[in-house]
Amino acid sequence: MSDFDFDIIRRSWPLMREATWVSIQVFAWSLVLASFIGLLFALMRLSNVRALRWIAGIYVWIFRGLPALVILFFAFFWVGRVLDLTSFQAAILGLGVSSGAYKAEIIRAGILAVDNGQREASDALAMTRAQSMRRIILPQGIRVMIPNYVSNSTLLFKSTSLATVIGLNELTGKSRQLANSTFKPIEILTAAGVIYLVLTSVLVGAQVLLERRYAVKA
């Protein structure tokens, strides 16, 4: 093995930085989509209407049962062709839909963890179901959701690497190309690993801050 070549990393940096930014954008948008889907389907699963519960249950079963890669293929080759999506948009759709199924379960568990007395009390105060959910249940459920929610989001960030398979120039795919063209796979792939580690560590830091923010004040 030759010596570790820092120069190649320095020269590849502009391209890698660009690709990192693509990864971050895909992550941010699919997180928004997944959170929206997650909340919607969590509420549907807890609904009084049986049909809504079924639909949400089937959604979670299907999208947690399939590899994210297969969902991305659907998003790109099927939905993407019908709606004429770019690989960037298809990646957001696929990852959002896939992660949304996990988020739904996490949010549902958080809601169920809130003490029943809270629900009864808000009933007694004549709040509507929507009101009690928004004002009483969700704010308390968030505390329980945070750890799982953030670690699932960290997984989502790492999953953005899959988008290379549908032709998106994100960090993992770009690094692989660079590794091929420079014949320095160790340097380039290690650099990519460091970038991912820094960014996932930021997310873990965010988790600690969020947990502190939502901790019960004693």
Place this chain on the structure above:
Amino acid sequence: MDVQFFIDVFPEILEGLTLTVSLFLWTLLFSTFLGLVLALMRLSPIPPLRWVSAVYGWLLRGIPLLLLLFYVFFALPEFGDFFILSPFRSAVLGLTLWTASYQSEAIRSGIISVDKGQHEASEALGMSRTHQMRKIILPQSVRIIAPPFTGNAINALKQTSLATVITVSEMTGITRGIISSTFQTVEPLFALALVYLALTTVLVFAQSGLERVFRLKT
């Protein structure tokens, strides 16, 4: 959708099933072993062992699996001929290293959830640490380990789909091949999705079966 083509495509995709299942089983076997070792290291009284295990977890959980697979497949051979592995072995190695980092957390949290009194009681009986762990602690922790453990195993099954990216033609790889040679996307994708859904559903049933076996008899 062309129903006849949908039916015709099944046998071809199922040819990759053996490869998918053997990727999964090897990964499950090795990652369980490595995960147990890492968990015991993390709980060891010897600081360097704890550090190594903690750094391992931080590294492996901080990067995408796909990047790890690229590393194993493209960068590792640079370290010497010994590391030139077949695509299949590279995939098993990558999947194992990645899954073990999650399994070690599942096993560790199971071990520390066993009541402290059990430790103290077995110590009072003059048991050695290994004896304690084997006869008293691990058997009781299995109950708590089972749900996250099987969850990780199901993830590992889904992630075997990534092996296609390093040229292992398991089910997803075969499906990609069909798509690019026939230009038909919907039928092969639905067929592939059905097979994965069947596999993960079987595992979910196995999971609830396991949990029933390990439930405390009261």
